[in-house]
Amino acid sequence: MSDRLAAILAEAVPRVCPAAVSLIAVDGSVVAAAAAGELVRYADARGGLAAERPPACRDSIFDLASVSKLFTTVVLLSLAEEGLLDLDEPVAARLPGTDPRITPRRLLTHTAGLPPTRRVDLELPGADAGARMAAMVRTPITHPVGGPYLYSDVGMVMAGRVAELAGGAxxxxxxRARVTDVLGLPDTGYRPDGRRARIAATEWKPERPGPGCVRGEVHDETAYALGGVAGHAGLFATAGDLLAFGEALRLGGGPLLRPESVAEMTRDQGAEGAPFRHGLGVRIGDPAAVGPLAGAYGHSGFTGTSLVVDPARRLTVVLLTNAVHPVRGRDGIRELRHAVAAHAAGLAR
Structure with a gap:
């Protein structure tokens, strides 16, 4: 479906990414779908070809990377709806020793003053995931609390831990309980055991156990050090599952959230210093992802993924790739996102 979308992906594979799947929906109906490339193309960082190179399909599973942040946000907002937490309460009430000015809202808007990242795997070699998480949530602030905006995986890890303490799980x-089971998303989750044959490979990491490039475990080093489950990264999904999640948000949140929660999530929260407007966990008008879809919101992921929701045009756009296979730093993912978004804009007219 959609020769033009198929051509866009074919032009990018394998130069930008070895595998790509995209879905575009207008008014909830898929109007364009395409898959291109190979889930595993390379055997190592030098570009040696793998012995087996399964094709990418519409039901292939990709590491979402930072698109996972949207799911953490929905969990936190659902807990807030139930009165189990307040977006403006100090997280120190649940995480003793943290700066009392840090709140869930500041974590979700990246204005908590926390550093972008912290490699607890390198700081605490041999420690278990619990010890590393304890260290992560004790990370001291390094920048002004309240802004300007500073993108922080540390903050989203802390947000995920706050959700666990408030939600009791x-x-x-x-x-799973508040998002994937509610929407019926069978292929979305952390640590996708047993589905390796459908998963796109990511980066060559010789420090990890097992042969070849990473496949079936989270690419992000911090999420991996935390056991594969974290607030900033770690989820895997198919394009169809991610489209259904985006459609739920586009239509006002049901059955995940109340419309007023989605309205707050997608409202400009006034974070200064970002190259886009920022809601709660979502970027609004991010030039790196939305292309001509000005005003659309969503998030992108380091592995080469993105979800863009444009209520004004009744659009939901999913692009899943493994642009970090076999190494990070490939050129062209921004241009690919823009090309898909431009095609989607044309379909919505």
Whole structure:
């Protein structure tokens, strides 16, 4: 479906990414779908070809990377709806020792003053995931609290931990109970055991156990060090599942959230210093992802993924790739996102 979308992906594979799947929906109906490339193309960082190179399909599974942040946000907002937390309460009430000015709202808008990242795997070699999480949530602030905007995976890890303490369950359990089971998303979750044959490979990481490039475990080093489940990264999904999640948000949140919660999530929260407007966990008008879809919201992921929701045009746009396979730093993912978004804009007219 959609020769033009198929051509856009074919032009990018394998130069930008070895595999790509995209879905575009208008008014909830898929009007364009395409898959291109190979889930595993390379055997190592030098570009040696893998012995088996399964094709990418519409039901292939990709590491979402930072698109996972949207799911953490929905979990937190659902807990807030139930009165289990307040977006403006100090997280220190649940995480003793943290700066009392840090709130869930500041974590979700990246204005908590926390650093962009922290490599607890390198700081605490041999420690278990619990010890590393304890260290992460004790990360001291390094920038002004309240802004300007500073993108922080540390903050979203802390947000995920706050959700666990407020919700009384591990984050993967909360995501399953409050998002994926509610929407019926069978292929979305952390640590996708047993589905390796459908998963796109990511980067060559010789420090990890097992041969070849990473496949079936989270690419992000911090999420991996935390056991594969974290607030900033770790989820895997198919394009169809991610489209259904985006459609739920586009239509006002049901059955995940109340419309007023989605309205707050997608409202400009006034974070200064970002190259886009920022809602709660979502970027609004991010030039790196939305292309000509000005005003659309969503998030992109380091592995080469993105979800863009444009209520004004009745659009939901999913692009899943493994642009970090076999190494990070490939050129062209921004241009690919823009090309898909431009095609989607044309379909919505």
């Amino acid at each position: 591990a984050l993967d359990v909360l995501v």
